[in-house]
Amino acid sequence: MMRYVARRLLWGAALLLLVCALTFVLFFLLPSGDPAALRAGRDASPETLARVREQLRLDEPVWVQFWTYVKGVVLHFDLGYSYYSSAPVSTLLWDRLPATIALALGAAVVWLAIATPIGILSALRRRSWLDRVFMGGALIAISAPVYWVGLLALYLFADDIGRFPLLPGANSYVPLTDDPGAWFGSLLLPWLVLAGAFAGIYARLLRTSLTETMSQDFVRTARAKGISESRVVVRHGVRVAITPVVTLLGVDLGVLLGGALLTEAVFNIPGIGRLGLDAIVYADFPVIQGTVLLAALFVVLANLVVDVVYAFLDPRVRYA
Known part of the structure; x- marks a missing residue:
């Protein structure tokens, strides 16, 4: 029984990693809007947008953002910060x-x-x-x-x-x-x-x-x-x-x-x-x-x- 449970838990962890990867892919491929523009406001200047994008780490390559996120979740149970309120996602959940x-x-x-x-x-x-x-x-x-x-x-x-x-x-x-x-x-x-x-x-x-x-x-x-x-x-x-x-x-x-x-x-x-x-x-x-x-x-x-x-x-x- 314990071997069965352990095997299912490993498959579950792999499934969660796959879900995480799919949400990343969908977010960057589908036209979902610019989070930096939503955060900075409708009339924000290009400099402000660039600064907000840097704060949200949106200027980094996609694979770097994904690796940072997965590492934070696995090691520290850190789900990141909300783009809209800047509050920790784990706290909101x-x-x-x-x-x-x-x-x-x-x-x-x-x-x-x-x-x-x-x-x-x-x-x-x-x-x-x-x-x-x-x-x-x-x-x-x-x-x-x-x-x-x-x-x-x-x-x-x-x-x-x-x-x-x-x-x-x-x-x-x-x-x-x-x-x-x-x-x-x-x-x-x-x-x-x-x-x-x-x-x-x-x-x-x-x-x-x-x-x-x-x-x-x-x-x-x-x-x-x-x-x-x-x-x-x-x-x-x-x-x-x-x-x-x-x-x-x-x-x-x-x-x-x-x-x-x-x-x-x-x-x-x-x-x-x-x-x-x-x-x-x-x-x-x-x-x-x-x-x-x-x-x-x-x-x-x-x-x-x-x-x-x-x-x-x-x-x-x-x-x-």
Whole structure:
């Protein structure tokens, strides 16, 4: 197991290096604007532009800039400085990370709590009216864009502009350290909005997987031994059928931890996604690369955790 984990970590490090190189190539090949001009101002003189370009080290060759960046990340965990604010990128990411973690993990709990019982009931009651209602609702949830659902939720339920003011709306995010109760309330509506589409996907996936699993020989054997139906479903059926759900959860959670851009933008949550969006607007390349690397890191780690969890969920999975 340890050799497997070490090998995956090495591949993950190589993947992060590749992501870093690709972002560099895209930045210098695509027309993304001159960061020095954005930093110096619209009417800056050529001398000012040259001085700012020198301060930002944009006058150096591309390979020198890339080597300096990689060396700083590997040796000192230094992600550089923002072109726009001159603040360390690592500090900006660290300040925004708690909001994104809270949004992603809370939404994951909500969509799993909704999708798991729906998927199980639909698989056990196939072609019933309950299955049709659940799967029809899941299809609607999947088809609805997140930003549209967020705006609709604000219009209906926000306590400032909503027709039925029930929950805190946009611009209401409160850090956990300031007031845990207000923090929970400010994220409740974003959690529900973000979890909607994911709950539909996970419910349909679990239904399909469990339907196939319940027809396997080992399930019939467990029933022949006289094991109760509830234990057959939970201990033998769901435990095996949930494997693809765990795979998808690792990918989705890793991506969301890298920034749920649309949800954070609609509800004005100061997270990684909102930071990346602002960085794109201002052509702030170090911040863009920092958010991309952070997202890639979360995806790599989440998939590693998922692979290790496989051995505990499915006894047939073993790592040499």
